[in-house]
Amino acid sequence: MLKWYEEKEANNDIVISSRIRLARNLDKYPFSSIMDEKEAKELVEEVKPLTQVIAEKEDKPYYSCNINTLSDMDKTAMLERHILSPDLANKNQPAGIIISEDESVSIMINEEDHIRIQSIAAGLNLTKAYEMANRIDDITNEELNYAFDKKYGYLTSCPTNVGTGMRASCMMYLPALTSAKMIPKLIEELAKFGATIRGTYGEGTKSLGTIYQISNQKTLGASELEIIDNLNRLVLQVIRHEHKRREYVLSINHDELEEQVYRAYGILKYSRQISSEDAMTLLSQLKFGTDYKLLYLKKDLNIHQLMMEIQPGSIQWKIGKTVGRSTRNKMRAEFIRKTLPEIK
Amino acid sequence: MLKWYEEKEANNDIVISSRIRLARNLDKYPFSSIMDEKEAKELVEEVKPLTQVIAEKEDKPYYSCNINTLSDMDKTAMLERHILSPDLANKNQPAGIIISEDESVSIMINEEDHIRIQSIAAGLNLTKAYEMANRIDDITNEELNYAFDKKYGYLTSCPTNVGTGMRASCMMYLPALTSAKMIPKLIEELAKFGATIRGTYGEGTKSLGTIYQISNQKTLGASELEIIDNLNRLVLQVIRHEHKRREYVLSINHDELEEQVYRAYGILKYSRQISSEDAMTLLSQLKFGTDYKLLYLKKDLNIHQLMMEIQPGSIQWKIGKTVGRSTRNKMRAEFIRKTLPEIK
Numbered sequence: 001m002l003k004w005y006e007e008k009e010a011n012n013d014i015v016i017s018s019r020i021r022l023a024r025n026l027d028k029y030p031f032s033s034i035m036d037e038k039e040a041k042e043l044v045e046e047v048k049p050l051t052q053v054i055a056e057k058e059d060k061p062y063y064s065c066n067i068n069t070l071s072d073m074d075k076t077a078m079l080e081r082h083i084l085s086p087d088l089a090n091k092n093q094p095a096g097i098i099i100s101e102d103e104s105v106s107i108m109i110n111e112e113d114h115i116r117i118q119s120i121a122a123g124l125n126l127t128k129a130y131e132m133a134n135r136i137d138d139i140t141n142e143e144l145n146y147a148f149d150k151k152y153g154y155l156t157s158c159p160t161n162v163g164t165g166m167r168a169s170c171m172m173y174l175p176a177l178t179s180a181k182m183i184p185k186l187i188e189e190l191a192k193f194g195a196t197i198r199g200t201y202g203e204g205t206k207s208l209g210t211i212y213q214i215s216n217q218k219t220l221g222a223s224e225l226e227i228i229d230n231l232n233r234l235v236l237q238v239i240r241h242e243h244k245r246r247e248y249v250l251s252i253n254h255d256e257l258e259e260q261v262y263r264a265y266g267i268l269k270y271s272r273q274i275s276s277e278d279a280m281t282l283l284s285q286l287k288f289g290t291d292y293k294l295l296y297l298k299k300d301l302n303i304h305q306l307m308m309e310i311q312p313g314s315i316q317w318k319i320g321k322t323v324g325r326s327t328r329n330k331m332r333a334e335f336i337r338k339t340l341p342e343i344k
Numbered sequence: 345m346l347k348w349y350e351e352k353e354a355n356n357d358i359v360i361s362s363r364i365r366l367a368r369n370l371d372k373y374p375f376s377s378i379m380d381e382k383e384a385k386e387l388v389e390e391v392k393p394l395t396q397v398i399a400e401k402e403d404k405p406y407y408s409c410n411i412n413t414l415s416d417m418d419k420t421a422m423l424e425r426h427i428l429s430p431d432l433a434n435k436n437q438p439a440g441i442i443i444s445e446d447e448s449v450s451i452m453i454n455e456e457d458h459i460r461i462q463s464i465a466a467g468l469n470l471t472k473a474y475e476m477a478n479r480i481d482d483i484t485n486e487e488l489n490y491a492f493d494k495k496y497g498y499l500t501s502c503p504t505n506v507g508t509g510m511r512a513s514c515m516m517y518l519p520a521l522t523s524a525k526m527i528p529k530l531i532e533e534l535a536k537f538g539a540t541i542r543g544t545y546g547e548g549t550k551s552l553g554t555i556y557q558i559s560n561q562k563t564l565g566a567s568e569l570e571i572i573d574n575l576n577r578l579v580l581q582v583i584r585h586e587h588k589r590r591e592y593v594l595s596i597n598h599d600e601l602e603e604q605v606y607r608a609y610g611i612l613k614y615s616r617q618i619s620s621e622d623a624m625t626l627l628s629q630l631k632f633g634t635d636y637k638l639l640y641l642k643k644d645l646n647i648h649q650l651m652m653e654i655q656p657g658s659i660q661w662k663i664g665k666t667v668g669r670s671t672r673n674k675m676r677a678e679f680i681r682k683t684l685p686e687i688k
Contacts (some may be wrong), residue, residue, distance in 0.1 A: 255617060255670065262614045270610030270687070273603050326599065343614070 013291040014239050015124040016171040016211065016304045019082075020133040020228075023156045023165035023219075024115040024140070025147040031157040032093075032110050040093040040110050047109045047144070051098045054139050061101040067091060073322050076313025082120070087111050105136055112157050113165075115140065124235060126168055126228045134224075153220065163220030168231045169213050172238060173304075175288050176245035178210040186238065194218050195234050210284050211307075214238065250292060261289025265343060268336050273329040279310050279336060299341035306339055357635040358583050359468035360515040360555065360648045363426075364477040364572075367500045367509035367563075368459040368484065369491040375501040376437075376454050384437040384454050391453045394487060395442045401483050405445040411435060417666050420657025426464070431455050449480055456501050457509075459484065468579060470512055470572045478568075497564065507564030512575045513557050516582060517648075519632050520589035522554040530582065538562050539578050554628050555651075558582065594636060605633025609687060612680050617673040623654050623680060643685035650683055 029035060029043050048064050055062040067088060070078070078084040083103055088095055088111045096109040108116040117140070119132035147155040154165035161167075177183055187197050197214045214235060216227050250257060264285035268274075274282075287303040289295040308314060310332045316322055319331070373379060373387050392408050399406040411432060414422070422428040427447055432439055432455045440453040452460040461484070463476040491499040498509035505511075521527060531541050541558045558579060560571050594601060608629035612618075618626075631647040633639040652658060654676045660666055663675070 259615065259617050262616045263611045266610030266612075266614030267607045268610075269614070270606045271603065272606050273599060 013287075014173055014242055015235065016173055017120050017122055018124055018126045018129045019118065019120045019169045019171070020126065020129040021167045021169075022117040022133050022137055023113040023154065023161045023167075024117065024137070025155055025157065026114050027145045027147040029114060032112060032114060033157055035093065035110070037093055040095070043114055044094045044096040044109050047107075047115060048096055048098070050107070050140060050143060053143060054098070054136060057139050058100070058135070062098055062105075063101065064096060064098040067095040067097065073313060073316045077311070077317040078313070080311035080313045081308055082118075084108070085111055085116075105132060107136065107140075113161070115144075124170060124232070124239075126170070126232055130168070130224065130228055156219075160217075161219050163218075164222070164224050164227065166219055166224050166227060167215050168228050169215035170231070170235045172212050172214055172235070172242075173210060173284070173287065174212055174238070174242050175210040175284055176249055177238075177242050180245055180249075182241070182245070183212070186241070190214065190234060190238075191217075193230065193234055195231060246288075246292065254294075257292075258289070258294045261285055261294045264289070265295060265340070269340055271333040271336065273326065274333045274336065275325075275329055276311055276332065279332060280307060283307050283310075296344040297341040298344055301339070301341055306336070309339075310335060357631075358517055358586055359579065360517055361464050361466055362468055362470045362473045363462065363464045363513045363515070364470065364473040365511045365513075366461040366477050366481055367457040367498065367505045367511075368461065368481070369499055369501065370458050371489045371491040373458060376456060376458060377501055379437065379454070381437060384439070387458055388438045388440040388453050391451075391459060391488070392440055392442070394451070394484060397487060398442070398480060398483050402444070402479070406442055406449075407445070408440060408442040411439040411441065415666075417657060417660045421655070421661040422657070424655035424657045425652055426462075428452070429455055429460075449476060451480065451484075457505070459488075468514060468576070468583075470514070470576055474512070474568065474572055500563075504561075505563050507562075508566070508568050508571060510563055510568050510571060511559050512572050513559035514575070514579045516556050516558055516579070516586075517554060517628070517631065518556055518582070518586050519554040519628055520593055521582075521586050524589055524593070526585070526589070527556070530585070534558065534578060534582075535561075537574065537578055539575060555624075590632075590636065598638075601636075602633070602638045605629055605638045608633070609639060609684070613684055615677040615680065617670065618677045618680070619669075619673055620655055620676065623676060624651060627651055627654075640688040641685040642688055645683070645685055650680070653683075654679060 025031060029039055051062045051064040075084060075089045079086060079089055081103060083099055083106045085108060088108045093110060098107040105119045117133050117136050119129045121128040149155055153163040156162050156165050177186060190197055194217045195214055196217050197212050216231050264282040268282050283303055283306060290297060312328055315328050315331050369375060373383055395406045395408040419428060419433040423430060423433055427443055427450045429452060432452045437454060442451040449463045461477050461480050463473045465472040493499055497507040500506050500509050521530060534541055538561045539558055540561050541556050560575050608626040612626050627647055627650060634641060656672055659672050659675050
């Protein structure tokens, strides 16, 4: 079964993925932050059987596991692919996860909230992601009772999530706005419309390979569809800005950009050891080059998929053991060399 | 006929070439610096017929021309290949040149001195270069009367050349000493032994691609063979220093150097436009990598020959017309792409 990011439509030139996250709590347990060990264990055991129910109703494979059975390497690889959150990975109490084989849906158990349903769709497709999350939410609600208040909506551990309990986000690739240093201005503008933009690995992290996540701030006072519609409009505006800037940069610097793209390809094609930071920057430049037809590859290449596969955890996952940075850098370079198609 | 730099023995890993230059003046003319237009013209016309005599005695093709018949492009290409000196190229008075087809011998007429005989041999081979220059000098002296003083030796326009009138030099590739910032120290050391080191394009020029020229300072008070012997010993010492430093650097930084070499290859292999400065630096790194077996090419490559062929003048010479910098950069990149063999 293809992973979500292996799907063709993932090759949107600016929006890599659309994601919906729903925060839910069960009425019979205290919030995760004040839960004791025994209650946490009960919660996990009560939610895990959902796996079979969802698998049947959705008619595709789902798996579950307890977080404490995962090795550090597994956790890192899952973090890199956004299946796990850092909070869940580092949880001291019993916690669990349910994931679909294609990794488009994951349900975290006993993270900040009892249940966090997350769904991802390739490209700009918040509606598809929302429909997935919504179906899982309905199935879950048939089996378990949510903590819900008629006035406030879904009750959540952190007040910023009360209401719909929903966060919608898009992962966007913004090299032109980044190199024009227009991201701080964008942060200001988006804040006025209730949205936020940050590096791909969560709040406060710096953006790797000029990839950002744009998401709604408020969860209360608007319906799910209004939130999605608002974010969708904002994302379309950012796309226009990025496109405009790319065209401007191309019009004044075509030759320099072309050269940068070819050099990036040359380095990636012949490197013997490369850090994930260097690789992300060069792959970003290569993506820009293929999107803007500065360079043609002989075969299609899903660069975003490659970006995920070369993260430290994923590299180690492939060989099934933990290795040092220098070995990882060599394996990463070898994997990239083998994966990159020739150029036309 | 192969150019001297196309010969196999040019592939010495440190000494690219050995060169001898003899400064000579004819007794019947005033020195070049105080000569009038008419005398300069007479000098050129008197020396030029030497071409046939030398060609016959040496049994290989020689050509001659007046400098004012050369285009700027021709001059640039000849400067880059050290056939011409900047002084001769920019001369306002009549001046000429005689060169052998393999470019191993050139005789400049009315440069700083009336006659400057220059000979080049590949690798460290000052004796071979000296024997060539000496033969040409003997032939010339049979035809023309030199200004010679029993006490001082050959009389020259500049007093620093009086005596043997000889300058011996070696072009050396010193990347390890350069990156260790050991060149200033080397300059000091060599000065103590009457030798000087400078960038390849003459005094005060900065070294391109970490290539330097080491030559004797004094021309008076020692015989030609003593000068050659002294320089030879100094060059052998510099070779030892460079080798030692390379081995040290390789022992502590093998992986980083290997990566640098592969990246250099990757950029050269895919670049679409490259300045001569960038190309020289990357080709130097590639040369280091092939010399030290960090990277294997599928076919032999004379990197020093390639370095000469990608200089601005040589690039334009190939197509027979003057073009702007940006076009040259594109042609240079294309030429390098086509010339570089694949790696094993």
